Amino acid sequence: MLEVQSLECVRDDRLLFSDLSFSVAEAEVLQIEGSNGSGKTSLLRILCGLRQAEAGKILWHGESISSNREDFYANMVYIGHLPCIKGDLTVMENVRSLLDTRSLTLTDAQIEVALTKVGLQTYDDVPGKALSSGQRRRILLAFVELSQAKLWVLDEPLTALDVQGVALMESMIIEHREAGGSVIFTTHHGMKLDCNMSSVQLGKKRTV
Amino acid sequence: MLEVQSLECVRDDRLLFSDLSFSVAEAEVLQIEGSNGSGKTSLLRILCGLRQAEAGKILWHGESISSNREDFYANMVYIGHLPCIKGDLTVMENVRSLLDTRSLTLTDAQIEVALTKVGLQTYDDVPGKALSSGQRRRILLAFVELSQAKLWVLDEPLTALDVQGVALMESMIIEHREAGGSVIFTTHHGMKLDCNMSSVQLGKKRTV
Amino acid sequence: MLKAYYHLLLRDLRLALRNRHELANPLIFFVLVVTLFPLAVTPTPDVLQAMAPGVIWVSALLAVLLSLDRLFKQDYDDGSLDQLMLSPNPLMILVLAKVSAHWLLTGLPLVIIAPLLGLFMSLPTEAVSALIYSLLLGTPVLSLVGAIGVSLTVAVNRGGVLLSLIILPLYIPILIFGANAVDVASDGLPVTGQLLFLGAVLALALSLAPLATAVALRITASR
Amino acid sequence: MLKAYYHLLLRDLRLALRNRHELANPLIFFVLVVTLFPLAVTPTPDVLQAMAPGVIWVSALLAVLLSLDRLFKQDYDDGSLDQLMLSPNPLMILVLAKVSAHWLLTGLPLVIIAPLLGLFMSLPTEAVSALIYSLLLGTPVLSLVGAIGVSLTVAVNRGGVLLSLIILPLYIPILIFGANAVDVASDGLPVTGQLLFLGAVLALALSLAPLATAVALRITASR
Amino acid sequence: MNWSEFFHMGGYAFFVWTSYALTLIVIVANIVAPIIQRKKVIARIKRAIKRENIETANAEKQ
Amino acid sequence: MWNWIQRFSSPKHFYSMSAPLINVFAISALLIGIYGLYLGLFVAPTDYQQGESYRIIFIHVPAAWMSLFIYMVMAISSGIGIIWQIRLADMVAAASAPIGASFAFLALVTGALWGKPMWGAYWVWDARLTSELILLFLYLGYMALQSAIDDQRSADKASGLLAIVGVVNIPIIHYSVEWWNTLHQGATVAKFDKPSMHIDMLIPLMLMALAFKLFYGALVLVRTRNEALYRDRNRRWVRELIEKL
Numbered sequence A, B: 001m002l003e004v005q006s007l008e009c010v011r012d013d014r015l016l017f018s019d020l021s022f023s024v025a026e027a028e029v030l031q032i033e034g035s036n037g038s039g040k041t042s043l044l045r046i047l048c049g050l051r052q053a054e055a056g057k058i059l060w061h062g063e064s065i066s067s068n069r070e071d072f073y074a075n076m077v078y079i080g081h082l083p084c085i086k087g088d089l090t091v092m093e094n095v096r097s098l099l100d101t102r103s104l105t106l107t108d109a110q111i112e113v114a115l116t117k118v119g120l121q122t123y124d125d126v127p128g129k130a131l132s133s134g135q136r137r138r139i140l141l142a143f144v145e146l147s148q149a150k151l152w153v154l155d156e157p158l159t160a161l162d163v164q165g166v167a168l169m170e171s172m173i174i175e176h177r178e179a180g181g182s183v184i185f186t187t188h189h190g191m192k193l194d195c196n197m198s199s200v201q202l203g204k205k206r207t208v
Numbered sequence C, D: 001m002l003k004a005y006y007h008l009l010l011r012d013l014r015l016a017l018r019n020r021h022e023l024a025n026p027l028i029f030f031v032l033v034v035t036l037f038p039l040a041v042t043p044t045p046d047v048l049q050a051m052a053p054g055v056i057w058v059s060a061l062l063a064v065l066l067s068l069d070r071l072f073k074q075d076y077d078d079g080s081l082d083q084l085m086l087s088p089n090p091l092m093i094l095v096l097a098k099v100s101a102h103w104l105l106t107g108l109p110l111v112i113i114a115p116l117l118g119l120f121m122s123l124p125t126e127a128v129s130a131l132i133y134s135l136l137l138g139t140p141v142l143s144l145v146g147a148i149g150v151s152l153t154v155a156v157n158r159g160g161v162l163l164s165l166i167i168l169p170l171y172i173p174i175l176i177f178g179a180n181a182v183d184v185a186s187d188g189l190p191v192t193g194q195l196l197f198l199g200a201v202l203a204l205a206l207s208l209a210p211l212a213t214a215v216a217l218r219i220t221a222s223r
Numbered sequence E: 001m002n003w004s005e006f007f008h009m010g011g012y013a014f015f016v017w018t019s020y021a022l023t024l025i026v027i028v029a030n031i032v033a034p035i036i037q038r039k040k041v042i043a044r045i046k047r048a049i050k051r052e053n054i055e056t057a058n059a060e061k062q
Numbered sequence F: 001m002w003n004w005i006q007r008f009s010s011p012k013h014f015y016s017m018s019a020p021l022i023n024v025f026a027i028s029a030l031l032i033g034i035y036g037l038y039l040g041l042f043v044a045p046t047d048y049q050q051g052e053s054y055r056i057i058f059i060h061v062p063a064a065w066m067s068l069f070i071y072m073v074m075a076i077s078s079g080i081g082i083i084w085q086i087r088l089a090d091m092v093a094a095a096s097a098p099i100g101a102s103f104a105f106l107a108l109v110t111g112a113l114w115g116k117p118m119w120g121a122y123w124v125w126d127a128r129l130t131s132e133l134i135l136l137f138l139y140l141g142y143m144a145l146q147s148a149i150d151d152q153r154s155a156d157k158a159s160g161l162l163a164i165v166g167v168v169n170i171p172i173i174h175y176s177v178e179w180w181n182t183l184h185q186g187a188t189v190a191k192f193d194k195p196s197m198h199i200d201m202l203i204p205l206m207l208m209a210l211a212f213k214l215f216y217g218a219l220v221l222v223r224t225r226n227e228a229l230y231r232d233r234n235r236r237w238v239r240e241l242i243e244k245l
Ligand code: HEM
Pocket: F057, F060, F061, F064, F065, F107, F108, F109, F110, F111, F112, F113, F114, F115, F116, F118, F122, F123, F128, F129, F130, F132, F133, F192
């Protein structure tokens, strides 16, 4: 599905990685590993096309993501370090406006189901600003669940989640894989997934 | 050392806790437990005197923290969800300006030692904005280490830390306890501490 | 695509309506700044009237300038901007939606309240109607051009003053023609020339600014 | 305690010096806004001179206003403010340090550049010296009073316009006396009265504002 | 004094009656606003009660 | 004593005590207002200088007085709220702001409508007018801050502090504008030449002023009750009350 060819990323003075190649097939779960500052976030933002790489190509179904933009973005969902939550919108409206960016129109009932799944069933009319950090992240889980995307790109999805939250995320990934979807994720807090997982290790290089 | 008497906290529509009492002795490690949104962050901010509780008292060595302010703050250090890092200052200057708030003047060598301990030895002249999220948190660890405070109050100290980072935090807490210090912390990612630990559980109550 | 425009516009309007009081803020700022001038100089009516077009136009410009960070700042800070850029819809359309919302929330109220301020500054009636028309054509340009500036500076902390530096020089032609229209009208002369110019600039901005803003946003997101 | 004052002042100055470009921003904003007016209205020399004190003072006021979010915003956003409030030192001293840094970085440059602008607006020499003195006494008050306003609004998203709404009414007396001093001086009259008033207000602000700011910060931190 | 003279207000009718009309409007608005506000507050509390009932029911289920 | 104040000022106690007072205030405001209007519009003689236009006085002056009075109430109760941590005082302040703002607005608009026939201009930059305008802005600032801060307690304290700072400012503004206007320039506008008031005009004016005060009393009680309900929404007394509705 997604193929990465000899990618290189430089930040400030540091070469984070170079000549990095890997690919993600259908129903594949890929973990990006590496210690603090090894460039995981930078890599994921490059994969999504948010950041320009110094060198290398990213192909979606064999075509570069910039020429295949619409199809790629219709089938990929990304969540990063930031919560994307509007304090003034209710939980329901927040989910809805996130879905709007993907031009998805779902019924309230469908959204309710997802909110129930992530444990926010009684919060649908609470404004975003009154949520704790973990509750905010749960909204993102509902968004990912509803996004109908084949490829999930998740940067530290376990941040701020409590034990049930972590279990939920794990089961969501398993389910998604079983439905033929793919996942690329990073985490420092060992996820326990009952499935095959590939991984890419980011180390520290110095020069090209 | 620290004593909490029948504390109550209300946020917006929710009563988070009421009639909460506990105390922390010397060389005691206390974990605040609770699921997302149960009020851990709110409780810690109240303990530090940053937030006013709706009811209840907090005593430091038998006196209320507001009347005993100077001594309390000289012996307590708090780190929260936020990184406290200035993007434009170097790592060294960041640590130094954090220490300045506590009126501590240390030599460069002393700070170097702490930076080495948290794995930032080669970063001392890198500006804060060029750090990854985990590296930022490590600066805070150095600050806590150098703070000479008896009581550490840590809100989710493991956020964004990689495996070595977590191990480091654990060993720091153990050492601090052995030197007679106390720690109050929250975390969702099981810390493995080889020592006695007490815990306070935050649940959900409804009305007063 | 039209649906994407409409949804985003609606979202921004809803967000603004959630904070009713904030809604009025650019307006109040406008009124406040205009009132500062008569307070600062001893106002004989003729000096007041001579100053009026400049003062009102400069204040409107500053009010728009200050409200510009409504446009993308919050979306940038909370990550929503990333999500917008990952939308399958063309970014230009989304930019246009956000700019439209911004104008409806700041430019339009300024146009509506301006006659009152003309009254405060004892402008004659013809000048008041020139004021309304010039603001009606000019403020959308301020929003459109402002969007380019904000999208370049959102990533910069403390961008407030930096933004003014980038934007104010671009605003100067609008200011000159807008204020001049009012000035000329208060002497009883026709102002079609000035209004035509403003209209032309609006057409130009409408066609180019969303594109430039989209490019600027891509640069900004590349962090 | 003095050490705490000195360290914090130094830190803020150092932070500002790291971004040289930003350092000049309030200054450039000041100059830009002042020049907008002659551009907006076709200025006969006497109208220009009549406007000058008001325009210069209002612009200085707006420049300070826009730079106010330097004062606490960043510290609030990154959590440093929490650390300051947990310092064993009295909060008032720390506030005073931050306000001093702010004045050195914005008020003082305005005072220094003002004569140039006075010249530009064809003010007579006596008026220029009145301008300098009035700004020298007035801008510290702007920083001090501004600090109260920012500390009340830092926690608010999109606080920019809200801040102006809160602060501008409080700035009005300074504006009136400052601009009036220049106005009167350009008629060749003595301005000791106005300067004494500004001095008195400065003394008042110096003794009360840090206290009010400290209280406001405690309120804000209580989130 | 007849009524039309009264309404004419010696030529100042516009100013006087606009003032009185505005006053009336402001007074009515001031009476209506808190009533609406009260309804909103009560509705909000009722929603909160409903939500909490659901939450407790869920908690008991687990 | 302290305990007694605490108990007496509890929102619950206030809520149960205030209900009958509202009617007393409202009804007497209505009766006195109607009588005052009758005297003012039908009985009071025509002013020899201003003609009939002076009848605006019966709403302009009470409204202007109320706008000042309410600001003082707001600032004082904010002070009480901040210093002694009495929540009821915060609620009174928050409840007063919109009422005060609407009176300030009324004073401005009726004043402007009076200014046109009297001075030939709706607006002049006179000390009293300017400070009234700034007063309106102070009210708006209070309300904007109150609604911009999410945490209710912070919102109360923050806007309360602003109200107190504003009190210091109002007289400064008033005198500075006055001084500034008289220092320079010969008066270009007619100053208020205070008519030595006829007793038949004074009585309805005083009655209207009283009616406005009583009206404010009723309004502030109603609004404070709303604030009490809202702020104590997860206390048991509110829950029981709501469930009974
Ligand atoms: C926009 C225009 C005006 C505003 C904002 C305004 C504002 C005020 C204010 C704030 C007061 C209360 C002052 C105090 O008690 O210290 C007041 C009182 C009064 N105003 Fe006005 N006014 C305006 C226009 C007028 C005009 C045009 C007249 C009549 C020619 C007028 C006549 C009066 C009188 C007679 C009083 C009572 C004086 C007293 O209590 O000593 N006002 N006005």
